[in-house]
Every structure is written in C-alpha cells, then in structure tokens.
Amino acid sequence: MCATANIPLSKIDHLAVQEFLRKRVLNGGFIPHFKQLQECYLERDYNKRLEDMLKGKPVAIITDEMSDDNCRFVLNELAAPLEPSVDETIKAHLQNTAFLEANNHTTVTQTVLQNAMIFHANARKSRFPQHITTKTKKKTIMPPNPISTRWNCWYHAIAYHIDHFPHYTEFVLNEVKFSKSSALDSVKKLKELLGDDMNSALLFQKMKFIKEKSKLFIEALDIFQSQQP
Numbered sequence: 001m002c003a004t005a006n007i008p009l010s011k012i013d014h015l016a017v018q019e020f021l022r023k024r025v026l027n028g029g030f031i032p033h034f035k036q037l038q039e040c041y042l043e044r045d046y047n048k049r050l051e052d053m054l055k056g057k058p059v060a061i062i063t064d065e066m067s068d069d070n071c072r073f074v075l076n077e078l079a080a081p082l083e084p085s086v087d088e089t090i091k092a093h094l095q096n097t098a099f100l101e102a103n104n105h106t107t108v109t110q111t112v113l114q115n116a117m118i119f120h121a122n123a124r125k126s127r128f129p130q131h132i133t134t135k136t137k138k139k140t141i142m143p144p145n146p147i148s149t150r151w152n153c154w155y156h157a158i159a160y161h162i163d164h165f166p167h168y169t170e171f172v173l174n175e176v177k178f179s180k181s182s183a184l185d186s187v188k189k190l191k192e193l194l195g196d197d198m199n200s201a202l203l204f205q206k207m208k209f210i211k212e213k214s215k216l217f218i219e220a221l222d223i224f225q226s227q228q229p
Contacts, residue, residue, distance in 0.1 A: 010034045050079070050093055051126060057081040061112060062092055065103055073100040075111055124175060131174075135167040152221050155214040162211050165204055169194040 011017055013034045021031055062078040080092040100107045125142065132140040143160040144153050161168075172190045179187065194200050 009037050012037065054079055054081055057083055063108060063112060073103040075100055075108060077112060128171060131171045132164050132167055152218050155218050158207050158210050162207050
C-alpha cells in the first residue's frame with residue numbers, strides 16, 4: 001500500500017503510525033518495521049513488478065556512475081522499455097545499484113552483464129510455470145525444491161518432472177532463443193541433453209523408474225520423519 005501510494009516506508013516506524021496500526025488494523029502490531037520491510041519485502045515486490053513491466057518488450061539499459069559520501073564508486077543501472085507509456089513518454093526504472101572497487105570499462109561491463117543474467121534467471125522462474133500452465137491447461141507452480149535433510153522432497157521433485165517432462169524441450173529452446181548469446185551454460189547444457197532423443201528418452205525412463213519404485217520409500221520415510229527422537 002505504501003509503495004503504491006508513494007509513501008516512504010520509513011513512516012511505518014513513526015509512533016503515530018504504529019499506534020494507528022495497533023488500534024485500527026487487525027494484527028497491526030505484527031507488521032514488520034521499516035528495515036525488515038525494506039530488506040525482505042520491498043526489493044522482491046519491486047523486482048516482480050519490474051519483470052512484469054518489461055516482459056516481452058525491447059529494453060534499453062542505461063548506466064549512471066557517481067560517488068557517494070564515503071567516496072565509493074556507485075553504478076546505477078536503469079531499464080527503459082522502448083515503448084511509450086500511457087502519457088506517450090519513455091520512462092526509465094532503477095534495476096540495480098552496485099558499489100564498485102574501481103570505475104572503469106571492465107568493472108562496469110562485468111556488473112551490467114552479471115545483473116542481466118540474474119534478471120533473466122529470475123524472469124525465467126516466472127515464465128516456466130506460465131509455459132507449463134499453457135500446455136497442460138492446469139494451474140502449475142514451480143517444482144519442489146530438494147532439501148538434503150528431507151529425502152522425500154527429492155522423490156516428489158522427480159514425480160513433478162515426470163508429469164511435465166514432455167513440455168521441457170520447447171521451454172528450453174524458447175529460453176535459448178530469447179537469451180541468445182547471454183544464455184547461461186546450464187540452459188545450453190539442458191538444450192543439448194533434451195535435444196538428443198536417445199539421452200532424453202534414457203533420462204525419462206530413469207526418472208519414471210524412480211517414481212514407480214519410490215512409493216514404499218516415501219511412505220516409510222513419512223513414518224520415520226514424523227516420529228520424535
């Protein structure tokens with residue numbers, strides 16, 4: 001709400017605002033303070049809005065170099081969609097702020113390319129479930145994230161990939177085409193793996209075998225993990 005209304009988040013720590021939240025808002029006393037909102041929520045929400053805003057549009061990357069009060073080199077990266085907005089103007093949006101040890105062509109180029117890869121990777125996480133949802137006509141979320149201390153989540157991840165495996169090749173090819181020369185090595189390796197019919201079929205059969213044979217393991221692990229030592 002504050003971000004949408006352009007109200008500085010620092011106002012959340014004002015005593016009058018804190019009192020209002022406690023008295024007028026359900027569970028208002030549990031709303032995080034400015035520092036936590038800024039570090040944990042604002043950046044994530046801003047990046048998601050920026051991804052949605054720039055999705056599918058040609059973008060110009062603008063860099064602005066300066067120094068701060070501590071004489072550090074500061075590089076601000078702005079992204080400007082090359083399509084006029086509602087008021088027929090092109091607006092630039094802050095994409096990243098980096099502090100550099102030196103201000104030269106090499107450090108600036110490396111920082112811009114690194115941030116571009118991170119930005120594409122984050123955007124890929126939103127494009128993936130959208131692609132699967134379009135293909136399956138069912139609402140799809142990201143696959144389970146395997147955790148070393150939770151063995152069952154590895155089996156659940158395999159089951160997820162088996163169910164959606166037929167749609168992976170098209171998604172990876174689209175990502176390589178979209179990223180062009182900036183495609184990550186991991187994406188290129190996936191393209192090679194899925195592009196080889198024999199290796200792709202072998203991988204599918206191995207995952208299928210694990211899914212079919214892991215049911216008893218999952219049930220047993222659920223029992224063991226639920227027991228208190």
